[in-house]
C-alpha cells in the first residue's frame with residue numbers, strides 16, 4: 001500500500017521503518033500535521049497514517065476520499081480526533097492501535113504523581129546549585145491515601161495495580177467495572193463519591209461527549225481541599241479554566257498534565273525560541289505545583305515498537321482482505337457502549 005504518514009518525527013520513522021522492513025509498504029513521511037490545509041499532500045496514496053493531533057474532520061475526510069484514500073490508520077489508541085460519522089459517509093475505514101503498552105502510560109502517570117508529591121524536579125535543581133534546604137519540598141506518604149481512578153480499562157487497570165502496591169485505598173469509576181481491578185480490592189463508586197473521597201485523582205477514560213469537561217467547576221466543588229489531580233488521558237476531559245480557578249483557590253493542591261485541551265498548536269514541537277501565545281497554558285506554567293509534560297506518556301521503546309507493528313498489521317490486513325484488524329466505527333462504538 002502507498003501510505004502518507006502525517007506528523008512524523010525521526011523517532012517515528014525509525015520504528016515504522018523497522019516494522020515495515022519485511023512488508024515493503026511504500027511510505028511517504030511528512031512532518032506536517034494533517035489539517036484542511038495539508039490534506040492534499042496525501043494525493044496518490046491509498047491510505048494515510050495519523051497521530052493524536054491530526055485533524056480528521058468531516059471536511060478533511062471528504063478531501064481525503066476525493067483523493068482516493070480508503071484507510072485511515074491511527075498510530076494511537078484514542079480516536080476522538082476522527083469524525084467517525086463522516087468517515088462512514090465517505091467510505092473510509094478507520095483503524096487504530098487499541099493496546100500497545102498500557103505500562104508506558106501508567107508508569108508515566110505514577111512518575112507525575114511521585115514527582116509532584118516529592119518535588120524531585122525542584123530538588124534536582126536545588127542540589128545542582130548547592131542548595132540542600134528542604135523547605136518547600138514536603139510531601140506525603142501515598143500509603144494509606146485514597147486514590148481515585150476514572151476509567152479502568154487497560155491503562156487504568158495498571159495504574160490501580162501500582163497504586164494498590166503502594167498501599168493506597170483505590171476507588172474507581174467506570175461504565176463497566178473491570179474484574180481484574182475488583183480482584184485487587186478496588187471499590188467501584190459513583191463519580192461524585194470518587195471525587196469527594198480521593199486524595200489523588202487520575203483520569204484514564206477516553207474523551208467522549210460524556211467525559212468532555214468531566215472535571216469542571218461543579219466537580220471541583222466536590223473535591224477534597226489540596227487534592228492531587230493527574231490527567232494523562234485527553235486534554236478536554238478537564239476544563240482548564242476551571243482547573244486554574246481550582247489551583248488559585250487551593251482546591252487543587254497539585255496538578256500533573258501530559259495532555260492539554262489546546263495542545264495541537266504546542267506539543268511535539270521545539271518552541272523554545274518563540275513565545276507561548278496561549279495565555280491559559282502560560283498561566284498554568286506559573287504555578288509551582290503544576291507539572292506538565294508534552295504528551296509523552298506513550299513514549300517508550302516498547303510502546304513505539306508495538307504501535308508500529310500494529311499499524312502495519314492494520315494496513316496489511318486491509319490490503320489483503322479489505323478490513324483492518326482493529327477498526328473503529330460508529331457501529332462498533334454503539335455496540336461497545338450499549
Ligand code: NAD
Pocket residue numbers: 077078098099102105150151152153154155156173174175176204205206207208210211232233234258259295296297298299
Ligand atoms: P481503554 O479503552 O482500555 O479504557 C478506557 C476505559 O474508560 C474503559 O474501561 C471505559 O469503559 C472507560 N470509560 C469510558 N467512558 C467513561 C466514562 N464516562 N466514565 C468512566 N469511565 C469511562 O483505554 P486505555 O488504553 O486504557 O486508554 C485510556 C485513554 O488514555 C485513551 O482513550 C487515550 O485517550 C489515553 N491515552 C493517552 C496516552 C498518552 O500518551 N498520554 C497514550 C495512550 C492513551
